[in-house]
Amino acid sequence: MDLKAAIAAVRFGQGRRPGDPIPTDPVAWLDSQLAPGLPGPALPEDLPKDLPALYLAAAEDTERLRTGGQGRPNQQLINRAETTAALGLEIAGDQGFRERLASFWTNHFSIARSRVQYVAGHYVREAIRPHVTGRFEDMLMAVVRHPAMLGYLDNTASVGPNSPAGQRGRRGLNENLAREVLELHTVTPASGYGQADVTAFAAVLTGWSFDGARPPYGFLFRPNAHEPGEKTVLGRRFAEGEQGGIAALHFLANHDATHRHLATKLVRHFVADDPPPAAVQTIHGVLRDTRGDLGAAAKALVRLEAAWDPPLGKFRSSHDYVVAALRALEAPIEVADRAFGGLQYLGQPMWNPPAPIGFPDTSRDWAAPEMMVRRIEWSNGIATRGAGRDAAALAEAVLGPLCRPETLRAASRAGSARDALTLVLTSPEFHRR
Known part of the structure; x- marks a missing residue:
């Protein structure tokens, strides 16, 4: 795996699964995930049939889930069905760039799941996902008119x-x-x-x-x-x-100040905590000239020279980290429920930020000592899923040239296979994208 393919998977995607094909043209691979006009909640058409089933069930069976046998909405049941379905797509899917965009825009238009009861998943499916490669004005309209935002x-x-x-x-x-x-x-x-x-x-x-x-x-x-x-x-x-x-x-x-704000946030998320002015100007120009075409902005992001500059400067949020770790261990879609608990433990509960500004997007907000200790504890717990795996081979398959020799040496000296996997999953390079 060459450096550009590795960067594409971790910076624009959600991390590699060891068995994922390695794209020969990383930019074209990322572009392929931006195809417009996908039906329903904008799920990729080429996903395995069993993969979107759980997600679509949350949409199609809403009426069944709405009642807990007494004619009242069963908030806990619906929330868990929606969140685990969405996490399942991230953990087992092959459209990481599109999923990252959906996560980015959901955080931009944050609502608190705890405040809006059973419409949080409906909000993400209907107001966010269909528009991640469309026009910003359409997403804004869908968001502001949705009960989740109106109620929140x-x-x-x-x-x-x-x-x-x-x-x-x-x-x-x-x-x-x-x-x-x-x-x-x-x-x-x-x-x-x-x-x-x-x-x-x-x-x-x-x-x-x-x-x-x-x-x-x-x-x-x-x-x-x-x-x-x-x-x-x-x-x-x-x-x-x-x-x-x-x-x-x-x-x-379509205000110019909106386009500049969105460009700054996109570059901060995909390039660096301190967005390079030239990169911001490029994305701002695309948004201005296309009247807010988010698909065009996404394509421009993957063509920014700064977006491919190693070393990787962005620190993974807890959500990014949990998904990347489970992908590295090739966890099945059924572990999505455990991922939900991991996000709670690591301070980024699914669709439930503490304020309308959403979860933060810079390294200093996710690299606190207490949080790092929690990540080690959580990673050690899920490393049991990698029983029998060679840690060095996994690191090479997931990180490729991004993996440091120091990490491989430490893993080779670990006292057990579980400890070796924990060392890989908690290495400095695995925390970054």
Whole structure:
């Protein structure tokens, strides 16, 4: 395996499984995972038939899972079915770049699974996955209109003061969704927006709600709660009604400040904690010139010279680390439930960040001493799955030229096969991508 193939697997993908084919053209291999128009939750068509079955079951059997025998949603059952299905695709699949993009955009548009009950998986499947290689404005629209985001950021409780509902004294304006869309999801404070823009945008979004009793949890505009009149956000006027909100989201999605923000985050995730300005400028230009084509941006990312520069500078998050370790051990899809527990233990519970900003994306946030000790403990526990494997051969198959001679020597001197595998899985190079 040459260096570029190794980098493609760990930096853009989710780590190699020892039996994975080695691409002769790593860039073309990554491009092949960006094909548009995949059906349903955008699962690759060429995956083994048993691989997407668990994931699709979570989508197709939602009604069965919604009830725990008493007519009420069974939140725990649905959450576990959804999360383990998604993890199963990451652990056993061969579309790591696409899965990493889905994870990246899910974190960009973070919701807390613990807050939105059984719609978290539906949110990822329907609002994120279909758009990871589409246009950002379509993803933004799907996200903001989805019950998970509307509920998580309390927009269902937002009522225009001068609306019929507001005049009756039922609640008032809630700015949570408007603030986070401006601050985190689109233009950021770099655009120069102020509190007046937040308040006006919150008024634009009044009435945006959903009917939780009506599957598939569809968006619902409530005119009686909508603030009447024209509103101005960032100097642009928007008409009252649902169409005003749609127009505002299209405007924000295609704002130059949004494109620069997205470019910076993408380069930080795929290249370096301190994004090289030239790389950011390149991706910014692609997003600007294509009006937010995320597939074009992804293709441009894999063509950045800086993205292929060793040594690998990014430190794997707990999610990346757990998935990569299980892939290295060629774990079957059935261990996804154990992966879910591993993420809890290592501080990155699936789809459940502590705040709307999502999980962090820099080395200093994941390399704390206590977290490293936990990774060693967890890795030693799962190393039993590699019983009988030669640690040096596994390291060569998974890391190739990225593996240091020091790691191979330490593994050769280990007291047991399990210890040797633990040394490989906790080596400095395995922690990086």
